[in-house]
Amino acid sequence: MVSVMRDYRHGQQPQRPAATLKEPPKASRAAPVKAAPAKVHKPLPWKLYGRVLVGSLGISLLAWGGWTGWQWLRQPSLMPINTLTITGSSTRIPLAEINGVLKPYAAQGFLWANPEQIRQSLDHLPWVADAEVRKVWPDRLQVSIKPYTPVARWLGGAGQMVDAQGQIFSVPPAQVPNGLPNLAGPAQSGSQLLVQLAKFNAIVAPLGLKIISLEEDQGGGWRCILSNQVRLLLGSEDVIPALKRWVTIVPQVKEYLVPGATMDLRYTNGFAVAMPSATPVNSQ
Structure with a gap:
């Protein structure tokens, strides 16, 4: 009480204790954000594309040429079978039956007629015990029939x-x-x-x-x-x-x-x- 009166006596306002100032909150440190790299436009490899295109065209031409050549080789007219020699035919194995078996194979031409397939087909005829088939260059087919006894x-x-x-x-x-x-x-x-x-x-x-x-x-x-x-x-x-x-x-x-x-x-x-x-x- 004495202290307050003294302050009024001297015409001064009583002093209040100074308020404690608080530091403003520190801003939270966020992780740094990396900027996206700028896009770099590379030039198109036209030379590489050109080489691939030329290579593809070359392979296609080779395949087409091979297929065409294959079809040409498969033509019976290229190397036809002009002579058939048949031994072993009889009344039990008529020549007409043998020719009926040989006809579709002879139509394939000399290059593609398969002697083993022909032999197997002849073996299915009645009375045929065995058959031997040979191709003789360049256009002959020899057939020998062995009958059953x-x-x-x-x-x-x-x-x-x-x-x-x-x-x-x-x-x-x-x-x-x-x-x-x-x-x-x-x-x-x-x-x-x-x-x-x-x-x-x-x-x-x-x-x-x-x-x-x-x-x-x-x-x-x-x-x-x-x-x-x-x-x-x-x-x-x-x-x-x-x-x-x-x-x-x-x-x-x-x-x-x-x-x-x-x-x-x-x-x-x-x-x-x-x-x-x-x-x-x-x-x-």
Whole structure:
């Protein structure tokens, strides 16, 4: 109180304490922004474009020229086949059938006719066992046909026969020759059947007979039919000795050698006879 009065006495206003001044807030420091670089316009590489264009045109011209040349080479008139030499044709393999196979290949010209394709097509003809095809420069095609020679009829299917090597082949049923012996057996047994047929024929030949049908069953048993229509059951063991023994005995019982009779040779010391429509008769 004394201090205030003193100030009024001297005509002075009482002094107030000075206000504390606050510093203005510092502005926040933002990250500096980089200015975008100015675009630089590069000149177009016209020389490079020109080279690419010229190269593309050159490749196109080469491709077109190659295609044109290829088409020119493929023309049959460039190197035609003027001469066909064919050997091996017969009544079973008519020349007209062979020419029918060769015609489309010959039309391709000498350069493009494929001998292997021609050979495969000829092999599909009936009676053709093998074919050899050669091109002889500059315009000749030589064809040699090897026909099948049938020695027996195979009973595994219509039109099937066996050649001398035991190979089974097929022809139209109407073209199967008459007078061939019949063979039947497991698949791929043609050669074995032919061997047995020859052995059996040699054994029964002294009787003036031959085998007209021979069969081997799945168990290895043999049966056959003779030219006098007598049927023989041979079994699977000691077949040759049994047949030889029968040949020595059967002349003594010729009355049993009648068509349709069945003789069972699967006995050690003789055979059994089954006459047509009669009871079996044992022969010792």
